[in-house]
Amino acid sequence: MNSEMMEALQALAVDRGISPEALFAALADALESAYKRMPGAEDFSWVTIDSETMEIRVFAQKLDEEGEVIGEEFEVTPDNFGRIAATTARQVMGQRIREAERDLKYEEYAGREGDIVTGLIQQTDARYTLLDLGRVEALLPQAEQVPFERPEANTRLKAYIVEVRKTSKGPQIVVSRTHPGLIKRLFELEVPEIADGVVEIRSCAREPGHRTKIAVGSNDPQVDPVGACVGARGARVRMVVNELRGEKIDIVPFSEDPADFVMKALSPAKVNEVLIDEETGTATVIVPDYQLSLAIGKEGQNARLAARMTGWRVDIKSETQVAEEAAFAATDWAEGEWVLDEETGENVWKAADGGQDVLAGDYGGAAEVEQSEEAETKAVTEPEVEAEVESDTEVAVEASDEEVSTEETSTEETEEQ
Template sequence: MNPELMEALQALAGERGITLDTLFAALADALESAYKRMQGAHEFSWVTIDPDTMEIRVFAQDLDDEGEPVGEEYDVTPDDFGRIAAQTARQVMTQRIREAERDLKYEEYAGREGDIVTGMIQQTDARYTLLDLGRVEALLPQAEQVPFERPEANTRLKAYIVEVRKTAKGPQIVVSRTHPGLIKRLFELEVPEIADGVVEIRACAREPGHRTKIAVGSNDRNVDPVGACVGARGARVRMVVNELRGEKIDIVPFSEDPADFVMKALSPAKVKEVLIDEETGTATVIVPDYQLSLAIGKEGQNARLSARMTGWRVDIKSETQVAEEAAYADIEWAEGEWILDEATGEQVWRPAEGGPAVSAGQWTEAAVADEGPEPDEAVVEAEAAGDSEPEADDEASDDSVPGDGPASDEAETPAGDSDTESEPQA
């Protein structure tokens, strides 16, 4: 029987991909369990298997009052042990083999979080999609699926491993189609420079099914990171887009300068200036008026992805908005609040610095008094002042002319004399 058992174990090990040592350990545990079910079995006993002769022996050792083994071990193998324990051992061994297979499958995928796998779609329902990876199945939950992407049965699909769980039924591999890491892995498959580490994807932001932005940098100054990812005539990036079912991908160069990085992240919009506020983590972006809608993007998508990729809160303003804010900044605003006067039922102004509350009419009069006369009134006063000055000049000229004749007649002669006197003397 032993040679046949050895051949069966070897065949099973080759079929299941399990080592003989694992099978021997499983068989020994199964036989030990079968022995302890027998009447009169020793409490402290174990089974040994000789791998060369396949001889199976049961050994035992006595226990003291405290439950510790004492004395020498001795052979307690029953005469009919093989016949009695065969059926029980077969059942337990089958169970242990299944457990060993589950452990092997788990070890195969344990620690592979972040890798990309290709599977065949087996089943799809409202909760999840099952992918056949060969020896195991992967679970693609509905939350990890791209909106509007309809997986079809018996088609291949690439997915990103996000978690490997160990369960009683075997390893459960959870994969995703929405994780940003899927973008990085797909580019590694299509761009040799990324796989070799020459080009790196430094940042990535994604809205699955719609648009993705990635920032790439090069460790070799002779290699253009953007060109390497795009490929000749866009061949490389096109392969990634096809795998993502047409999702748009923006590739921009990475920059250590925050302002420059934000400016490049907002591509294809043209940016005039970026102001960085490190205390608030805000990047104020100033763009020409005609570039405002492009910089913000459809439903704010471009600005939103840029903020996620750069890590800055992006505030986009047009040149007109900046000019208007600068104009309003020069205006001194009153500090206080409008409250309800319970006695009169009217709104009254209560200054922030304290003091009595004033009515709306009083507040308006005080504001006008502080600002000075209205522009129209100032113009009228200036015109009135201009009209009064000529009258004063006329009065002065009338007083200065002697005699009873008209002032104009007397004024002509000095004019002629002055011309004569202005000539140089001989």
């Protein structure tokens, strides 16, 4: 009988993926609970099981009125546990086995926040998508899903683990498809140089489903970080793009020089000059007129991502705008104010000392720069486009009315590696 029980426990351990020691402990707890249900059972008792012979023995000790242990331990093993004891043992042991399975599953994923997993989509609704990871299931909440991405049942999906919770029903694993960490992990899978630590992703900014910018650096001067990530004919980056369902990815080299880094971050736009103001944390970017729309990007996307990736407040200006501002600053203006001429509809500078009136058009749009006090206040306190940096600091990407009204060109680019 003992050999049969040993074989049964070993088979159960293999089937459930639980160590035999854990099963022995569960069995001992079950038998102890069964014993204490028997009439005349000792209050302070415990069960021991010999793992080699499967001999089961029950020991006990007496307690005084205050509950303190007195005397030596003695054996109280019943001749037969009986039908009720056996039933109780089966129930308790089943419960212990389920608890051991839950603990084992939790330990498998505990501490794996930041890892990437591949799951099979089981079902999806308005709240979440359920992924089958094999022995456990993972939740992909609606807030962590890429907009317009429609998960299909029975298809495989890679996701980023953001949280592992221990619950009474087992581990609850929350995964994400929008986390920037997913980009880094996907590149680790496709680029051996990143997995080996030769190439590092130094910074990442992402608008899920649309575009991602990453800055990469190399710890080996013989290795080109951008080329390593792109791969031969774009093979490596293409695998990442396919996994992200066509999300565009810009890969730029990281630079310790802030001006150079901002310039590269605005790729594919060509930049003439970057002026860094460390006191305000602002990077003023000067671009050719024909590159203004490309630098800002569709709905400010390119500038917004560049600001997030670099951590600088990015202010993009065209050469024409810079020239107009310089001309305005060089003009010796008398005290006065801008007044709208009701007949011509033009802004006219009315000098306080009664001097000659000046039309705004005579000074290359100076009136557009010298707005009313209310407009100036709004332009300073309400930047047109704001973006959050990963370090939780805020940066703003500013564009003048002239910049925004400029006809935008498409920022879609082909891989040029």
